[in-house]
Amino acid sequence: MSSTGNDIVALTAVNQQRTHHSRFYSKILSEAERALYDRQPPAEMLFENFVWLLWSVKESVYKYLKRTEPGLVFSPTRIIIQYIDAPPSGEGLYKGKALFGPHSLYFQSVLYPEFIATVAGNNESFTNIGWGIRSISQSNYDHQSSAVRTFALDHLHRLVPGIGHREDLRIEKNGQGCPILYKGAEELNIPLSLAHHGHFISWSFYFSREGRSVIS
Amino acid sequence: MDRREILEELKKVLAPYTENKEMLAGINEQTDLINDLKINSANLVDIIIDAEAKYNIEIDMDSSEKMVDVKSCIDVIAEKMSVRE
Numbered sequence: 114m115s116s117t118g119n120d121i122v123a124l125t126a127v128n129q130q131r132t133h134h135s136r137f138y139s140k141i142l143s144e145a146e147r148a149l150y151d152r153q154p155p156a157e158m159l160f161e162n163f164v165w166l167l168w169s170v171k172e173s174v175y176k177y178l179k180r181t182e183p184g185l186v187f188s189p190t191r192i193i194i195q196y197i198d199a200p201p202s203g204e205g206l207y208k209g210k211a212l213f214g215p216h217s218l219y220f221q222s223v224l225y226p227e228f229i230a231t232v233a234g235n236n237e238s239f240t241n242i243g244w245g246i247r248s249i250s251q252s253n254y255d256h257q258s259s260a261v262r263t264f265a266l267d268h269l270h271r272l273v274p275g276i277g278h279r280e281d282l283r284i285e286k287n288g289q290g291c292p293i294l295y296k297g298a299e300e301l302n303i304p305l306s307l308a309h310h311g312h313f314i315s316w317s318f319y320f321s322r323e324g325r326s327v328i329s
Numbered sequence: 330m331d332r333r334e335i336l337e338e339l340k341k342v343l344a345p346y347t348e349n350k351e352m353l354a355g356i357n358e359q360t361d362l363i364n365d366l367k368i369n370s371a372n373l374v375d376i377i378i379d380a381e382a383k384y385n386i387e388i389d390m391d392s393s394e395k396m397v398d399v400k401s402c403i404d405v406i407a408e409k410m411s412v413r414e
Binding site (some may be wrong): 122126127128131134136137140141168172186187188189191230253254291306309 | 348349363364367369370371373374375377378381390393394395397
Protein backbone atom coordinates (compact mmCIF):
# COMPACT_ATOMS: atom_id res chain seq x y z
CA MET A 114 0.00 0.00 0.00
CA SER A 115 1.31 3.46 -0.87
CA SER A 116 1.71 6.07 1.82
CA THR A 117 3.37 9.40 2.47
CA GLY A 118 4.96 11.18 5.41
CA ASN A 119 6.29 14.69 5.84
CA ASP A 120 7.63 16.84 8.64
CA ILE A 121 8.70 20.42 9.18
CA VAL A 122 10.95 21.94 11.87
CA ALA A 123 10.89 25.69 12.47
CA LEU A 124 14.49 26.41 13.39
CA THR A 125 13.49 29.50 15.36
CA ALA A 126 11.23 27.33 17.57
CA VAL A 127 13.87 24.82 18.66
CA ASN A 128 16.57 25.21 21.29
CA GLN A 129 19.70 25.38 19.13
CA GLN A 130 22.02 25.48 22.14
CA ARG A 131 20.52 22.37 23.66
CA THR A 132 20.76 20.58 20.29
CA HIS A 133 24.57 20.56 20.70
CA HIS A 134 24.45 18.59 23.95
CA SER A 135 25.18 14.90 23.49
CA ARG A 136 22.43 14.12 26.00
CA PHE A 137 19.99 15.67 23.51
CA TYR A 138 21.25 14.61 20.11
CA SER A 139 22.07 11.06 21.26
CA LYS A 140 18.31 10.53 21.61
CA ILE A 141 17.89 11.33 17.90
CA LEU A 142 21.09 10.21 16.16
CA SER A 143 22.69 6.77 16.19
CA GLU A 144 26.45 6.61 16.75
CA ALA A 145 26.90 5.82 13.06
CA GLU A 146 24.93 8.96 12.09
CA ARG A 147 27.04 11.06 14.46
CA ALA A 148 30.13 9.60 12.79
CA LEU A 149 28.62 10.35 9.37
CA TYR A 150 28.55 14.04 10.27
CA ASP A 151 32.12 14.00 11.63
CA ARG A 152 33.40 12.23 8.53
CA GLN A 153 31.58 14.21 5.86
CA PRO A 154 29.19 16.97 6.94
CA PRO A 155 26.75 17.47 4.04
CA ALA A 156 27.58 20.76 2.28
CA GLU A 157 29.30 22.14 5.40
CA MET A 158 26.02 21.95 7.28
CA LEU A 159 25.94 23.22 10.87
CA PHE A 160 25.66 20.38 13.37
CA GLU A 161 22.38 21.64 14.81
CA ASN A 162 20.89 21.69 11.32
CA PHE A 163 22.16 18.15 10.73
CA VAL A 164 20.40 16.97 13.90
CA TRP A 165 17.10 18.60 12.93
CA LEU A 166 17.40 17.43 9.32
CA LEU A 167 17.70 13.86 10.55
CA TRP A 168 14.84 14.42 13.00
CA SER A 169 12.60 15.59 10.16
CA VAL A 170 13.58 12.57 8.04
CA LYS A 171 12.90 10.15 10.88
CA GLU A 172 9.57 11.76 11.73
CA SER A 173 8.56 11.61 8.05
CA VAL A 174 9.50 7.92 7.84
CA TYR A 175 7.53 7.24 11.03
CA LYS A 176 4.46 9.02 9.64
CA TYR A 177 4.77 7.09 6.36
CA LEU A 178 4.85 3.73 8.16
CA LYS A 179 2.30 4.59 10.88
CA ARG A 180 -0.47 4.69 8.28
CA THR A 181 -0.04 0.98 7.55
CA GLU A 182 1.30 -0.09 10.96
CA PRO A 183 -1.00 1.60 13.50
CA GLY A 184 0.80 0.15 16.52
CA LEU A 185 4.15 1.65 15.55
CA VAL A 186 5.86 3.88 18.14
CA PHE A 187 8.29 6.65 17.21
CA SER A 188 11.84 5.72 18.12
CA PRO A 189 14.24 8.03 16.27
CA THR A 190 17.45 6.10 16.84
CA ARG A 191 15.92 2.93 15.37
CA ILE A 192 15.40 4.68 12.01
CA ILE A 193 18.77 4.67 10.27
CA ILE A 194 19.83 7.22 7.66
CA GLN A 195 21.83 5.24 5.13
CA TYR A 196 23.07 8.22 3.11
CA ILE A 197 22.39 11.89 2.38
CA ASP A 198 23.33 13.54 -0.91
CA ALA A 199 23.62 17.29 -0.58
CA PRO A 200 22.70 19.59 -3.48
CA PRO A 201 25.84 20.68 -5.37
CA SER A 202 25.66 24.33 -4.38
CA GLY A 203 24.16 23.76 -0.94
CA GLU A 204 20.82 25.05 -2.24
CA GLY A 205 18.08 22.73 -3.41
CA LEU A 206 17.02 19.24 -2.41
CA TYR A 207 18.91 17.01 -0.03
CA LYS A 208 18.19 13.41 -1.06
CA GLY A 209 18.78 10.15 0.73
CA LYS A 210 17.60 6.81 1.97
CA ALA A 211 16.41 5.69 5.40
CA LEU A 212 16.01 2.18 6.79
CA PHE A 213 13.66 0.90 9.47
CA GLY A 214 13.54 -2.87 10.01
CA PRO A 215 12.60 -4.40 6.65
CA HIS A 216 11.56 -1.04 5.19
CA SER A 217 13.67 1.14 2.87
CA LEU A 218 12.32 4.62 2.17
CA TYR A 219 13.64 7.57 0.22
CA PHE A 220 13.49 11.15 1.32
CA GLN A 221 13.85 14.64 -0.04
CA SER A 222 14.53 17.61 2.24
CA VAL A 223 14.95 21.35 1.98
CA LEU A 224 16.97 23.42 4.41
CA TYR A 225 16.49 27.16 4.78
CA PRO A 226 17.65 29.45 7.61
CA GLU A 227 14.10 29.47 9.01
CA PHE A 228 13.04 25.83 8.58
CA ILE A 229 13.88 22.28 7.53
CA ALA A 230 11.26 20.17 5.78
CA THR A 231 11.26 16.56 4.56
CA VAL A 232 8.99 14.28 2.59
CA ALA A 233 9.40 10.47 2.56
CA GLY A 234 8.27 8.03 -0.10
CA ASN A 235 8.93 4.50 -1.31
CA ASN A 236 10.20 5.54 -4.75
CA GLU A 237 13.34 7.49 -5.49
CA SER A 238 11.60 9.53 -8.22
CA PHE A 239 8.89 11.16 -6.05
CA THR A 240 6.79 11.63 -9.19
CA ASN A 241 3.65 10.51 -7.36
CA ILE A 242 4.13 12.75 -4.37
CA GLY A 243 2.67 16.24 -3.98
CA TRP A 244 4.41 18.39 -1.36
CA GLY A 245 3.67 21.90 -0.18
CA ILE A 246 5.26 24.24 2.37
CA ARG A 247 4.33 27.74 3.46
CA SER A 248 4.68 30.21 6.29
CA ILE A 249 1.75 31.38 8.40
CA SER A 250 1.17 34.50 10.46
CA GLN A 251 0.37 32.86 13.82
CA SER A 252 2.09 29.98 15.57
CA ASN A 253 -0.65 28.84 17.97
CA TYR A 254 -1.87 25.26 17.59
CA ASP A 255 -5.42 25.98 16.49
CA HIS A 256 -4.27 28.31 13.74
CA GLN A 257 -1.58 25.87 12.57
CA SER A 258 -4.07 23.01 12.48
CA SER A 259 -6.72 24.96 10.59
CA ALA A 260 -4.25 26.59 8.17
CA VAL A 261 -2.53 23.35 7.19
CA ARG A 262 -5.88 21.71 6.39
CA THR A 263 -6.99 24.63 4.24
CA PHE A 264 -3.58 24.73 2.51
CA ALA A 265 -3.65 20.99 1.77
CA LEU A 266 -7.27 20.93 0.55
CA ASP A 267 -6.77 23.93 -1.75
CA HIS A 268 -3.87 22.16 -3.46
CA LEU A 269 -5.47 18.71 -3.53
CA HIS A 270 -8.46 20.25 -5.23
CA ARG A 271 -6.19 21.85 -7.84
CA LEU A 272 -3.75 18.98 -8.37
CA VAL A 273 -5.99 15.88 -8.38
CA PRO A 274 -8.30 15.74 -11.39
CA GLY A 275 -11.85 14.68 -10.66
CA ILE A 276 -11.50 14.92 -6.91
CA GLY A 277 -14.74 16.89 -6.69
CA HIS A 278 -15.83 20.21 -5.31
CA ARG A 279 -13.51 21.96 -2.88
CA GLU A 280 -16.32 22.52 -0.38
CA ASP A 281 -17.06 18.77 -0.22
CA LEU A 282 -13.50 17.92 0.88
CA ARG A 283 -12.40 17.70 4.50
CA ILE A 284 -9.64 16.12 6.56
CA GLU A 285 -10.13 14.25 9.82
CA LYS A 286 -7.65 12.29 11.89
CA ASN A 287 -8.27 8.60 12.57
CA GLY A 288 -7.72 6.89 15.93
CA GLN A 289 -4.00 6.55 15.23
CA GLY A 290 -3.61 10.27 14.47
CA CYS A 291 -3.26 9.79 10.68
CA PRO A 292 -5.10 12.39 8.57
CA ILE A 293 -7.81 10.93 6.35
CA LEU A 294 -9.30 12.72 3.34
CA TYR A 295 -13.07 12.67 2.90
CA LYS A 296 -15.38 13.79 0.11
CA GLY A 297 -18.69 14.11 1.88
CA ALA A 298 -19.10 10.82 3.76
CA GLU A 299 -16.74 8.95 1.40
CA GLU A 300 -13.17 8.23 2.51
CA LEU A 301 -10.82 8.90 -0.42
CA ASN A 302 -7.86 6.63 -1.03
CA ILE A 303 -5.31 9.45 -1.16
CA PRO A 304 -2.73 9.05 1.61
CA LEU A 305 -2.05 12.43 3.16
CA SER A 306 0.40 13.79 5.72
CA LEU A 307 0.25 17.12 7.57
CA ALA A 308 2.92 18.92 9.59
CA HIS A 309 3.21 22.20 11.44
CA HIS A 310 5.74 23.84 13.70
CA GLY A 311 6.15 27.46 14.68
CA HIS A 312 5.21 29.70 11.75
CA PHE A 313 5.43 26.93 9.13
CA ILE A 314 3.00 24.35 7.78
CA SER A 315 3.40 21.60 5.20
CA TRP A 316 1.53 18.73 3.60
CA SER A 317 2.32 15.80 1.34
CA PHE A 318 0.09 13.35 -0.45
CA TYR A 319 0.47 10.32 -2.69
CA PHE A 320 -1.51 10.08 -5.87
CA SER A 321 -1.37 7.89 -8.94
CA ARG A 322 -0.24 10.36 -11.57
CA GLU A 323 2.64 12.74 -11.97
CA GLY A 324 3.00 14.97 -8.92
CA ARG A 325 4.60 18.28 -8.22
CA SER A 326 6.34 20.01 -5.41
CA VAL A 327 4.81 23.28 -4.35
CA ILE A 328 6.52 25.87 -2.18
CA SER A 329 4.54 29.08 -1.74
CA MET B 330 7.66 10.09 45.56
CA ASP B 331 4.28 8.43 44.83
CA ARG B 332 2.42 8.55 41.50
CA ARG B 333 0.38 11.59 42.52
CA GLU B 334 3.52 13.53 43.41
CA ILE B 335 5.21 12.46 40.18
CA LEU B 336 2.13 13.69 38.29
CA GLU B 337 2.26 17.10 39.96
CA GLU B 338 5.95 17.51 39.07
CA LEU B 339 5.25 16.23 35.54
CA LYS B 340 2.85 19.14 35.02
CA LYS B 341 5.80 21.50 35.54
CA VAL B 342 7.92 19.55 33.04
CA LEU B 343 5.17 19.68 30.39
CA ALA B 344 4.12 23.29 31.00
CA PRO B 345 6.61 25.01 28.62
CA TYR B 346 5.51 22.78 25.74
CA THR B 347 1.72 23.09 25.77
CA GLU B 348 -0.53 26.07 25.13
CA ASN B 349 -3.47 24.36 26.80
CA LYS B 350 -2.82 25.31 30.44
CA GLU B 351 -6.39 24.49 31.46
CA MET B 352 -6.10 20.92 30.22
CA LEU B 353 -2.62 20.63 31.74
CA ALA B 354 -4.02 21.55 35.16
CA GLY B 355 -6.55 18.72 34.88
CA ILE B 356 -4.45 15.99 33.29
CA ASN B 357 -4.89 12.39 34.37
CA GLU B 358 -3.14 9.16 33.48
CA GLN B 359 -5.14 8.81 30.27
CA THR B 360 -4.03 12.19 28.88
CA ASP B 361 -2.08 11.85 25.61
CA LEU B 362 0.85 14.25 25.15
CA ILE B 363 0.33 14.90 21.43
CA ASN B 364 -3.38 14.34 20.84
CA ASP B 365 -4.70 15.93 24.07
CA LEU B 366 -2.05 18.44 25.17
CA LYS B 367 -1.17 19.26 21.52
CA ILE B 368 2.53 19.08 22.27
CA ASN B 369 4.60 19.26 19.09
CA SER B 370 6.58 16.08 18.49
CA ALA B 371 9.73 18.23 18.05
CA ASN B 372 9.54 18.87 21.82
CA LEU B 373 9.38 15.21 22.90
CA VAL B 374 13.16 14.99 23.36
CA ASP B 375 13.06 18.24 25.39
CA ILE B 376 10.49 16.65 27.70
CA ILE B 377 12.63 13.55 28.22
CA ILE B 378 15.72 15.67 28.96
CA ASP B 379 13.75 17.89 31.35
CA ALA B 380 12.26 14.84 33.10
CA GLU B 381 15.74 13.35 33.52
CA ALA B 382 16.87 16.54 35.23
CA LYS B 383 13.70 16.98 37.31
CA TYR B 384 13.70 13.44 38.75
CA ASN B 385 17.49 12.85 38.62
CA ILE B 386 17.12 9.77 36.42
CA GLU B 387 18.34 8.54 33.05
CA ILE B 388 15.75 7.50 30.48
CA ASP B 389 17.01 5.01 27.90
CA MET B 390 15.72 4.61 24.35
CA ASP B 391 13.43 1.67 25.11
CA SER B 392 11.78 3.62 27.93
CA SER B 393 11.56 6.96 26.13
CA GLU B 394 9.64 5.51 23.20
CA LYS B 395 6.89 4.44 25.64
CA MET B 396 6.35 7.98 26.92
CA VAL B 397 3.35 8.97 24.81
CA ASP B 398 0.79 9.57 27.54
CA VAL B 399 0.80 10.62 31.20
CA LYS B 400 0.40 7.05 32.50
CA SER B 401 3.41 5.75 30.57
CA CYS B 402 5.46 8.81 31.62
CA ILE B 403 4.69 8.13 35.29
CA ASP B 404 5.40 4.39 34.83
CA VAL B 405 8.83 5.10 33.34
CA ILE B 406 9.72 7.81 35.88
CA ALA B 407 8.61 5.67 38.85
CA GLU B 408 10.59 2.70 37.55
CA LYS B 409 13.76 4.74 36.97
CA MET B 410 13.44 6.39 40.41
CA SER B 411 13.08 3.00 42.11
CA VAL B 412 16.28 1.78 40.40
CA ARG B 413 18.08 4.91 41.55
CA GLU B 414 16.97 4.36 45.14
